[in-house]
Amino acid sequence: MVELLASAAAGVSIRSLRGTPGLQAADRLLRRxxxxxxGEDPPMALDVMCALAHTGGYIGGAYLGDRLAGVSAGWLAAGGTLHSHVAGVAPEAQGRGVGNLLKAHQREWAAERGLTAISWTFDPLVRRNAYFNLVKLRAFAVDYLPDFYGPMSDGINDGDVSDRLLVRWPVVPASGGVSGGASGGASGGVSGGDELLAGSEVIVDEAGAVLSAGNAPLLRCATPADVEGLRRDDPAAARRWRAALGTALSGALTGGYRITGFTRSGWYLLARGDVS
Ligand SMILES: CC(C)(COP(=O)(O)OP(=O)(O)OC[C@H]1O[C@@H](n2cnc3c(N)ncnc32)[C@H](O)[C@@H]1OP(=O)(O)O)[C@@H](O)C(=O)NCCC(=O)NCCS
Incomplete structure (x- = not known):
């Protein structure tokens, strides 16, 4: 069943990718x-994808008709989990639910193998991904990883320090199904309304300034509206944002706070360990 997950509404079908031509197409899509x-590094090299597919790793492809529109890949990891290294949707197909269906397929694949969770990292400055991962999918942020990959040379991250948030997404047992999309049946996570922000202390404001290390029960931390655009147009400002979150968000997490929310307007909400 996991070989073909279809959404009639979105016109998308998802299946595991095998064979060199399919993986070459995946490589072309990820590069795009x-x-x-x-001369720049792709997010996952083609030879690694070939080896991964051959040795039982996960590579999912999302098709709009017969056109490959999304790819996700990951490997079996410690503790009976899947580590998802990459997920990407063609620019012209983004925002139509393809990413959500790819994650649903990934979780169904993991459930069929008795895996308990899927982990992945994302750039905490990218609002779109924070909202997708923390609110839509309801994955849990478990660690802040400073400069995780070292300096990167690709079209999205070029010139920036590669701080990442590590998330963990519990896998629903195989009998749980995938109805309701990727978030269906998730066991927890965060919700995204601005009302969550009431009474919280600002640790990074909307201009990217660090205001405080934070010691209130609830904290909030802003993100830039479009860090990828900022990296192109104002790299110094993008670096200031990176440093601000590297100080304040990372500091709060290592100081015992946990991320309990992310709003549409781009705020992380954090609660002290003793606050429910
Ligand atoms: C992240 C990515 C895979 C999501 O795929 P997608 O097909 O666009 O996502 P979906 O249409 O399924 O949207 C799922 C949710 O993502 C969030 N999202 C997607 N695009 C967004 C945008 N432009 N702004 C804000 N949120 C957005 C929303 O929460 C959306 O759900 P909603 O519309 O119900 O609120 C895709 O945007 C992508 O390939 N980005 C570039 C590569 C990348 O950053 N990969 C992820 C690394 S973790």
Whole structure:
């Protein structure tokens, strides 16, 4: 069943990718999503994808008709889990539910193998991904990883420090099904309304300034509206944002706070460990 997960409404079908031509198409798509120029590193090398597919790893492809529009790949990891290294949707197909269906397929694949959770990292400055991961999918942020990949040379991250948030997404047992999309049946996570912010202390404001290390029961931390655009147009401002979250968000997490919310307007909400 996991070989073909279809959404009639979105016109999308998802299946595991095997065979060199399919993986070459996946490579071309990932290079396009990440805007990889000659000489830059793709998010996952083609030879690694071939080896991964051959050795029982996860590579899912999302098709709009017969056109590959999304790819996700990951490997079996410690503790009976799947680590998802990459997920990308063609720019012209983004925002139509393809990413959500890819994650649903990934979780169904993991459930069929008796895996308990899926982990992945994302850039905490990218609002779109924070909202998708924490609110839509309801994954849990478990760690802040400073400069996780070292300096990167691709079209999205070029010139920036690669701080990442590590998330964990519990897998619903195989009998749980995938109805309701990728978030259906998730056991927890965060919700996204601005009302969550009431009574919280600002640790990074909307201009990217660190205001405080934070010691209130609830904290909030802003993100830039479009960090990828900022990296192109104002790299110094993008670096200031990176440093601000690297100080304040990372500091709060290592100081015992946990991320309990992310709003549409781009705020992380954090609660002290003793606050429910
Ligand atoms: C992240 C990505 C895979 C999501 O795929 P997608 O097909 O666009 O996502 P969906 O249409 O399924 O949207 C799912 C949710 O993502 C969030 N989202 C997607 N695009 C968004 C945008 N432009 N702004 C804010 N949130 C957005 C929303 O929460 C959305 O749900 P909603 O519309 O019900 O609120 C895709 O945007 C992508 O390939 N981005 C570039 C590569 C990348 O950053 N990969 C992720 C690394 S973790």
């Amino acid at each position: 999503v990440w805007n990889i120029q000659p």
